[in-house]
Amino acid sequence: MAVVEMQKIRAIVHQPDVDGFLACVQRHGAIEFTAVGAEGKLSDLSGAAPHAALLPRVQHALGFLSTYYEEKRGLWRSLRDGSLTTYTEEAIRKQLADTDSIDMIVRDAEAIQVELAEKNAQVQLLEQQRELLKVWTPVVNRLCDLDTTNTTSILVSKSAEIKLPVINVLEAALSDKNGEYATEVYGQNVLLTVWRNDLEAVQTTLSESGLTIVSRPEGTETAEVTLTAVEEQLAAAKGDQGQVHDLAKHSAHTHLHQLRIAGEILEWEQGRYATLASGKRTSSTAVFEGWLMADLKTTIESDLQEHNIAALLEEVAISADEVPPVEIKNNRFLQPFEVVTRLYGMPGHKDLDPTLFLAGFFFLFFGLSLTDVGYGITLMVVATIVLTLFKVSDGVRTFMKLLLFMGLGSALLGMLFGGYLGIPAEALPGWLQAIQIFDPIGNPLPVFYLALSLGVFQVMVGMLIKIYSEYRNSQLIDGLLDQTPWLFLFTLGILFVGIVTGYVTFITTDTIVKLVYLGFALVAITAARNAEGLTGKLIAVLAALYNDTIGYFSDILSYSRLLALGLATSALAFAVNLIAEIVSGTPVVGPILAIAILIIGHVFALVINTLGAFIHSARLQFVEFFGKFISGTGRSFAPLARSKKHVTTQME
Amino acid sequence: METMIGVGLVFAGAAIAAGLGFAGSAVGMGHAGQAAAGVLGEKPHLFGKMLLMQALPGSQGIYGLVGAFLILSFSGILGGTGAVEISTATGMQFLMAGLPIGISGYFSGMFQGLVAASGISMIAKDESNLGSAIILSAMVETWAIFGVLISFILLVSIV
Numbered sequence: 001m002a003v004v005e006m007q008k009i010r011a012i013v014h015q016p017d018v019d020g021f022l023a024c025v026q027r028h029g030a031i032e033f034t035a036v037g038a039e040g041k042l043s044d045l046s047g048a049a050p051h052a053a054l055l056p057r058v059q060h061a062l063g064f065l066s067t068y069y070e071e072k073r074g075l076w077r078s079l080r081d082g083s084l085t086t087y088t089e090e091a092i093r094k095q096l097a098d099t100d101s102i103d104m105i106v107r108d109a110e111a112i113q114v115e116l117a118e119k120n121a122q123v124q125l126l127e128q129q130r131e132l133l134k135v136w137t138p139v140v141n142r143l144c145d146l147d148t149t150n151t152t153s154i155l156v157s158k159s160a161e162i163k164l165p166v167i168n169v170l171e172a173a174l175s176d177k178n179g180e181y182a183t184e185v186y187g188q189n190v191l192l193t194v195w196r197n198d199l200e201a202v203q204t205t206l207s208e209s210g211l212t213i214v215s216r217p218e219g220t221e222t223a224e225v226t227l228t229a230v231e232e233q234l235a236a237a238k239g240d241q242g243q244v245h246d247l248a249k250h251s252a253h254t255h256l257h258q259l260r261i262a263g264e265i266l267e268w269e270q271g272r273y274a275t276l277a278s279g280k281r282t283s284s285t286a287v288f289e290g291w292l293m294a295d296l297k298t299t300i301e302s303d304l305q306e307h308n309i310a311a312l313l314e315e316v317a318i319s320a321d322e323v324p325p326v327e328i329k330n331n332r333f334l335q336p337f338e339v340v341t342r343l344y345g346m347p348g349h350k351d352l353d354p355t356l357f358l359a360g361f362f363f364l365f366f367g368l369s370l371t372d373v374g375y376g377i378t379l380m381v382v383a384t385i386v387l388t389l390f391k392v393s394d395g396v397r398t399f400m401k402l403l404l405f406m407g408l409g410s411a412l413l414g415m416l417f418g419g420y421l422g423i424p425a426e427a428l429p430g431w432l433q434a435i436q437i438f439d440p441i442g443n444p445l446p447v448f449y450l451a452l453s454l455g456v457f458q459v460m461v462g463m464l465i466k467i468y469s470e471y472r473n474s475q476l477i478d479g480l481l482d483q484t485p486w487l488f489l490f491t492l493g494i495l496f497v498g499i500v501t502g503y504v505t506f507i508t509t510d511t512i513v514k515l516v517y518l519g520f521a522l523v524a525i526t527a528a529r530n531a532e533g534l535t536g537k538l539i540a541v542l543a544a545l546y547n548d549t550i551g552y553f554s555d556i557l558s559y560s561r562l563l564a565l566g567l568a569t570s571a572l573a574f575a576v577n578l579i580a581e582i583v584s585g586t587p588v589v590g591p592i593l594a595i596a597i598l599i600i601g602h603v604f605a606l607v608i609n610t611l612g613a614f615i616h617s618a619r620l621q622f623v624e625f626f627g628k629f630i631s632g633t634g635r636s637f638a639p640l641a642r643s644k645k646h647v648t649t650q651m652e
Numbered sequence: 653m654e655t656m657i658g659v660g661l662v663f664a665g666a667a668i669a670a671g672l673g674f675a676g677s678a679v680g681m682g683h684a685g686q687a688a689a690g691v692l693g694e695k696p697h698l699f700g701k702m703l704l705m706q707a708l709p710g711s712q713g714i715y716g717l718v719g720a721f722l723i724l725s726f727s728g729i730l731g732g733t734g735a736v737e738i739s740t741a742t743g744m745q746f747l748m749a750g751l752p753i754g755i756s757g758y759f760s761g762m763f764q765g766l767v768a769a770s771g772i773s774m775i776a777k778d779e780s781n782l783g784s785a786i787i788l789s790a791m792v793e794t795w796a797i798f799g800v801l802i803s804f805i806l807l808v809s810i811v
Contacts, residue, residue, distance in 0.1 A: 343700045345782050441730070444721045554790075554797040564714040567721060615707040616714075622704065623790050627783070635780075 003353045005294040006324040006637070007315050010036075013286045014310035018045075021311045022272040022640065024303050027089075027649065029641030031300075032325055033278045033290040042280035042287060049273035054099060054106070055266040061109035062259055068245070068252040082391025085261055086650045095265050102262045105255045112248050119241040126234040133230060135214055136223035138186035144220040153193045154203075155186075155214040162210050166190045173209035174202065189214065260646040268642050275640055289316070291325055291637070326634035328353045336402035337362060344622045346634035352469050354630060358621045361458055365620055367409030368451070369565035369613035371440070372573065374421035375606045376414055379407030393644065406614075417447075417566065421602060422573025440567050447563045455559030455624070459552065460490050462628030469629050481529065485522035486548065492516055520545065555624040561616050569609045576601030659736060661743025662727045665750030666720040669803065672754035673716015673761065673796075680709025680765025687769035691776040701775055701782055705768050708789045712761035712796045719753035719803050726807045742810065749806035756799030764792040 009031070013021045025031045036042065049055070071078060087095075136143075136155060146153040158166045167183060167190050174181055181202070182193040194202050203213060219226035279288045292300070297313060304311050318324065326346035330338060330353070337359040347353060370376065383404040386392060392400070418425045418436040425433055440447045463483040470479025496512050498504030527544030528537035576598065584594035642649065688702035724730035727738060727746055738746075771785025 343704065345701075345780065444725050444730070448718070448722070550794060553801075554794050557797045557800055558711065558793075560718050560800070561711060561714040563721075564717045568717065615703060616710075619704060619707055623786055627787070630783075 002329065003347060003349065003351065003634075004327040004329050004637075006291045006327075006349070007294045007297065008318045008322070008324070009290060009292045009297075009313050010316050011288040011290070012312045012314070013288070015281065015284055015286055017309045017311060018047075018276070018286045019272065020307060020309045021304065022275055024307060024309060025300065026268060026272055026640045026642055028296055028300055028303070029639045030296040031288075031290045031292050032637055032639045033275050033288055035278045036280045036287055036289045042282060045276050045279040045281040045286050047273055047276050049266075049270050051096070051099060051266050051269060052273070054103060055263070055270055057106045057110070058102065058259060058263045058266060061106045062256070062263055064113050065109055065248065065252040065256050065259065068248045069256050070249075070253075072253075079386075079390040079392070083646065084391060084393070084644065084648050085257075085646060086648050087261070087265075088650050092265055092647075092649065095262060096269060099262070102259065105251075105259060109248075109251060109255075109259075112244060112251060116241070116244045116248065119237060119244050122237045123234065123241055126230055126237055129217060129230050130227065130234060132215060132217045133219075133223050133227040135189065136217055137227055138189070139184075139191055139223055141191070142220065142222050143217065143226065146216065150196055151193050152196050152199055153191055154199075155216070156190045156192050156206060157188065157212050157214050159210060159212065166211065169209055169211060170206070173205050173211065177202075257646075264643060264646045271640060293327060293637070293639075295329075323635060324349045325637040327637035328355060330355050334359050336398055336405060339399055339402050340618050340621060343618060344626060346636050347630050348634045350473055351630045351634070352465065352472070354621075354626055357461065357465055358625065361454075361461075361625065362617050362621060363405055363409045364413075364454065365562060365617040366406045366613050367413035368454075368562045369617055370406070370410035370569055370609055371414050371417045371566040372419035372421065372569050372609075373411045373414035374419075374573075374602070375569070375609065376407045376409070376411030378606060379403050379410065379610065381407075383407060406610075410613075417570075419566075419570055419573070422570065422575075422577045440563065441570055444563060444567065447566065448560060451559045451562040452556055454562065455556040456490060456494065458559075458620075458625055459555055459628065460487060462625050463487050463490075466629040481526040485519055485526055486552065488522065489516065489519040490552075492519060523548065558624055559620065561620070565609070565612055565616055568612070569605070572605040572609065573602065576605060655737050655739070657740045658738030658743030659727075659729065661740065662723060662729060662738055662746040665743075665747040666723040667750075668747070668754040669719035669723060669750035669757070670716045670754075673719065673757035674713045676758035676761025676796075677710045677713030677716075678761075679758075680712070680761040680763070680768065681706055683762075683765035684709060684768035684772060687772040691772055695776060698775065698779065701779065702772060704782075705772050705775065705785060705789070708768050708786065708793070709761050709765040711793055712757035712764070715753060715796055715800050716757045719750060719757075719800065722804065722807055723750055726810065745806070745810045749803050749810065751803075752799040752806070753796075753803040754799075756796050760792050760794075760796040760799075764789055764796075767792055 011021070011031075073081065135157075139155065141153070156166055156170055158169060162169060166188065167185050170183065170190055170192065177194075177198070180195065180198070184191040192202070206213060217223065217226060219229075221229075275288070276286075278290075279286050281287065292313065301313060326349050328338060328341060328346065334355050337355050340358060340362055341347075341353070341355045367376075380403075383400045386400045387397065387404070414420070415432070415435050417438045417440055418428070418433075420428060420432070425436060425439070438447050438450070463486060467476070467479040467483050470476055470482075492512055492515050495504055495507060496509065499507065499509055499512065523544055524541040527540050531537040531540035579601065580594040580597040583597060584590045586593060684706040688706050692699060692702055721730065723746055727742075728736045768785075768789045771781075771789050774781040774785050
C-alpha cells in the first residue's frame with residue numbers, strides 16, 4: 001500500500017545476451033531505461049530490429065484490412081471470448097523466428113490494395129467520362145466530325161449566375177465577328193463552330209463574358225453512342241472493383257487476427273531494440289541505466305539466471321537533481337481505487353500514496369451521492385456479470401471492481417436514506433422503513449449537516465496525513481507547526497457544535513471563544529516563522545489568516561454537493577416513476593408504455609447519476625483532500641513492457 | 653391572498669437560486685467542454701483529466717440546488733404537513749435569501765468555466781499542471797461559496 005521504492009540501477013550485460021536481457025526485462029515490465037551518462041570510453045550501442053522493415057508493412061496492412069473486417073460474433077459472444085489471445089513464450093519465439101507466413105499475408109494485402117487503387121482510379125475516370133458525355137449527348141454530330149480543316153466546334157455553356165440564355169450572351173459577345181460563326185442550340189448549351197484561326201480569340205471573348213467551354217470527350221462516334229460504351233465499361237469496372245473488395249473482406253476475416261498478434265509481437269521486438277539507443281557498450285558488454293522497481297529485483301535476477309543470461313544489476317547512487325518515476329501498488333481491496341488516484345496523477349516520489357486514504361472516503365461519498373438501493377444493486381450486478389463472464393482488459397476489470405464497491409456503498413447508504421428507485425417510503429415494507437434514518441427530501445437539513453461534518457472530518461484527516469508525511473520526510477516540526485493550530489481550531493469548532501446541540505457539557509462557549517483567539521494567534525505565529533523582516537512577517541500572517549480561513553471554509557462548504565447529488569438521484573427517480581404512472585392510464589398501450597419509460601428512465605437516471613457521483617466524489621478527493629498532503633504530481637513510471645492489446649503471455 | 657403571494661415569493665427565491673446556479677454552471681461547463689474537446693482531438697488519453705476539469709464549474713448548479721432545497725425546507729413548504737401560511741413580507745425575505753446564491757452562482761460559474769478552459773490548455777501542454785489548473789479554477793468558486801454562506805445566514809435569520 002505505497003509508492004513503490006525505485007532503485008537507480010546499472011545493468012552490465014554480456015553483448016550476445018542483450019536481446020535476452022531486454023526480453024526478460026520487458027516480460028516483467030520492471031525497468032524504465034534512461035540514457036547512460038557519457039562515460040569516457042563507452043561507445044554508442046545500436047542495432048536494428050531483425051524485422052524493422054516488416055513491422056511498418058504489417059501495421060499498414062492492418063490499417064487497410066481493419067476497414068474490411070466486420071465482427072460476425074454477437075456482442076455477448078465477443079465479450080465472452082474477449083479480444084486477447086494467450087501465447088506461451090515458446091510460441092512468441094516461434095512467431096519471431098518464422099515470419100514468412102506473415103510476410104506472405106502482408107504481400108497479399110499489399111497486392112489487393114494496389115489492385116483496388118487501380119480499380120478505383122479506373123472507375124473514377126469512367127465516371128468522369130460518363131458525366132462529360134451526358135452533357136454532350138444532345139449533340140448529334142459525331143465527335144470526330146467536330147473538327148475540319150478550317151473550322152472547329154466547341155460546346156459553350158454558362159454559369160448559374162447568368163440568367164439570359166447562352167445563345168443571347170454568346171451572340172452579344174461575338175457581335176464583332178460579323179456572323180462569321182455558326183451556332184446550334186442544344187438545350188442549355190450551344191455548339192459554336194468558328195474558324196480555327198479565330199479559336200483563341202473567341203475563347204478569350206467567351207471567358208470574359210462569363211461563358212465556359214465544355215471539354216470535349218474522347219471518341220469518334222456520337223456522344224450518345226460513346227456514352228453507352230462507357231457505361232458498359234463502367235459496369236464492368238465496378239464489378240471488378242466489387243470483386244477486389246470481396247477479396248479484401250475475405251483476407252481480413254481470414255488473416256486479420258493473426259496479423260494483429262504478429263504486429264504486437266513485432267512491436268515488442270521494436271521496443272526492445274529502440275531501448276538500445278539509451279545504452280552504451282564496451283568491447284564485450286552492453287551497459288544500461290534505469291529505474292527498477294526494488295521489489296522485482298530478485299525476480300528479474302532469478303529469471304536471468306534461469307535463462308543463462310549473463311547480466312549484472314548493480315544499484316547506483318541517485319544524484320540530487322534526479323527525480324525517480326513513481327508507481328503505486330496496493331492490495332487487492334485497495335487496488336480498484338487506484339483508478340481514482342491515477343486519474344489525478346501520480347503522487348510526488350516523496351509523497352504518500354493517497355489510495356489507502358481516499359478509498360474509504362470515496363466509497364462513502366459515492367454512496368451518499370447515488371444513495372439508492374436499486375441503482376446500487378444494479379451496478380453490483382453489472383460489475384459481477386462483467387467480471388465473471390466476460391474476458392476484458394485489465395483496465396476494464398479494475399474499473400468493474402471499483403464499480404462493485406461503489407454499488408455496494410450506494411446500496412447500503414440507500415437503505416439509510418430510503419432510496420429505492422424513487423418509491424415513496426410509505427409504500428415500502430415496515431422493516432425497510434425502520435432502517436431508514438434520513439429523509440433527504442422531507443428534511444434535508446440533517447443531511448446537509450452530515451455532509452459538512454464529513455467534510456470537516458476529511459479535512460482534518462488530510463491535516464493529520466500531512467503531519468505524517470512531513471515526519472517521513474524528516475520535517476516533523478514543520479508539519480506540526482503548520483497543521484496543529486488548524487487542527488486545534490477545527491476541534492474547537494466541533495466542541496462548539498457539541499455545546500450548541502447539548503452533547504458537550506464539560507466546556508463553555510466563553511472558553512471556546514478564548515481558545516479560538518489562541519488558535520488564531522498560533523496560526524499567526526507559525527505563519528510568520530519563516531518570513532523575514534517585520535513587513536514580511538506581517539504579510540505572511542495576514543495572508544495565512546485570510547487564505548487559510550477562506551480556503552478551509554470553502555473546502556467544508558464544498559461537501560454540501562453530497563446532499564445535492566443524493567437529492568438529485570431521488571428526484572430523478574421520482575420523476576421517472578411519476579411519468580410512468582401518468583402514461584400507464586392510457587388505454588391498451590398504457591402498461592407497455594409505462595414499462596418502457598420505467599426501464600429507459602431509470603437506466604438514464606442511473607447512468608447520469610453514476611457519472612455525477614463519480615466525478616464529484618473524485619473532485620472532492622482531488623481538490624479538498626489531496627491538496628492537504630500531496631506536494632505535486634509525480635512522473636509516472638514508464639517501463640519497457642509488453643503492451644496487451646491482442647496478446648497476453650502465459651507463464652511456462 | 654397574502655399567503656399565496658408569500659408562497660409565490662418563496663418559490664421565486666428557490667427558482668432564482670436554482671435557475672441562476674444551473675445557468676452559470678451550464679455556461680461554464682460549456683466553455684470548458686469546448687476547450688476539452690479540442691484537446692481530446694489530439695490527446696484522447698487525457699479524457700479523465702478533461703472530464704474532471706469540465707466538472708469543476710458544475711459546483712454552482714449544485715449549490716443552487718442545495719439553496720433551493722434549503723429555501724423550501726426553511727419555509728416549511730418542503731417536508732411540512734398541511735398548507736403553509738407565509739406572509740408577503742416573509743416571502744420577500746425568502747426571495748432575498750435566494751439572491752446571493754443565485755447571482756454569485758451564475759457569474760462565478762461562468763467565469764470559473766473560462767478559467768477551467770484555460771486550465772485545460774495548461775494540462776494539454778503538460779499533464780503535471782493538473783493540480784495548478786484545479787486550484788486556479790477553484791479560486792473562482794470561492795465567491796459562490798460565500799453566496800451560499802450569506803444565503804444560509806439570511807435563511808436562518810428570517811423573522
